[in-house]
Amino acid sequence: MSYEVSNQPLDGSIDPAIHMDIDRSFLDSCMYLLYFLYLFTWITQQLDYEAKHGAPAPLTDIQRKLLDKLQAALPPPTPILPEPELGDANWVGLLLEYRAARQRVPSNVPGGDFKEQPGPVVYGVQKWHCQVRIDEHSEPFPGPDGGLFPDGTLPSFARKKDAKKYAAKCAVEWLGENGYMPRLNVNSVKSPPVPEQPPTPQPSPARKKQKTVSSPPQNPQQSSPSPQSSEDPESLLPKGIASNFNSDEVSAIFEAERLCTRLGFPGLPRFKITESKMLGFFNGYPDLGALASKLPPGVGHVKDIYGRKAVREKIAEELLEPLNKLATPSVQADKQSRTDSLPVREVELQVPA
Template sequence: MVNVSVGDEDYVSILNYFRQCNPGVTMTYTDGHIPSIPTPLFTSTLNLHSTHIDESPVTFPSATTCGLVNGSSPCFSRKKEAQKYAAQQCVEWLGAQGYLVPSASGSHGYTVPKGSAGSGAQDEGGVSTPQKVEQLCRQLNIAVPRYEMQQLDGVGGSLWSGELDWGRDQGLVPEGSGRVDKVLGKKACREQMAMEALAVLQRIEREREAQLAMVMGNQGDY
């Protein structure tokens, strides 16, 4: 048995809260039993499935999401402790990805951002980041970029890299704009690319507004 501490935090309840806030999320534990003397040992992995995060389940612990000890899931003398460890790895990963946010006023010390993992990130008007990109592209008369994504080898969840193809307007954006690497989940990869694209478009919009203001100011001098 590996000496791994899971602390006093109720990670299983935190995940139940996360699932309640995201009806499209499913979680299942897969428990392992290892005969041992004097008492049996237990392992557990947690499969998290959300179509926004990835098309296939993301596994905790795993080589992709971390949490393995010497290349394997650690063993515990109690099944509940093994499940708690798997839940801990999941909670920490969700926090790192921005799907769970620590908060003194939230349930179990966390809050879940609106639209975090069930249906994609949206603003209060229900507009997703890729939709914002399309709208701003039309407004600026810039080609809507194509999301070129490639799946990388991964264990326990798929890793993706991506790059934006701006077509005829490639020269308008800095080289490498919208390029992301080793993102866990295809939809999460697309979302990150869209956020990069939106930042580029907003910068172009500000530059054009500044140029227009300068022209209008110069005309006022005559």
């Protein structure tokens, strides 16, 4: 048996060489444990305050911001179920068409009364619920008669538009099941049927190809689909103008670029994006060139935004108000110059004889 003589000094101090050999992960674990104890102690103090005073414990602005970031980074308390399948059918369009044919709904809510509400925040992304009410049923959709998860909770969607589609889908399926409208084959229906187009017999594959080439469409509106046919059929705005988060709304990026062009600075703003300390979060600011001298300093600087697309949209949103204020005088001046340039018609007074 052999023994190794320790080179640790007799005075109890630790040699630096030995100190470097300590497992780094052990030190990190100790540090995290210390953070946890600090946080646990603070939470206990907050709860004691609320129990003693019967009111929420006060929070500083810094504490509130840190808690918001912590909530965004933590997983949800209960697992979020995947979004239900929507299929290819234009559910909102089908419901609108059914309503227009029957006129059984008040004019202020054509197609149904859609109500949107915020859902859970999952890793910094706000999800959405949507329900629709129709005259034929007292309960909304999705609701007790269709569309809820097995545990009775409302499905949530990252896009408001998808939440609205799902609500319309649940209503249309219930109407079909209860005889109010024909049952639909969801695997084949992509948009409401066109009643003017007469049915044609099913051709063979070779004949179908020949007919497609030689036979012109009956009218320009029934021509072959454009290359953008894969986009959402309900989208009212073309890609590049619509927001990445709601295709019914104009993108803040598009609005900011339009205002910069009106002010004589085309090609702006340019976006500078850097990674935040938290995984998946980003910081950013706009490169405004010579236009920066006309705007408040620091405008458009954002921090800790989840996702690259979201940080660009957030920067543009911060720019809209000052850009609009800057563009308003130039728009009024253009209107005045056009008014001044109009020819003045001279009116001769008719003197009675």
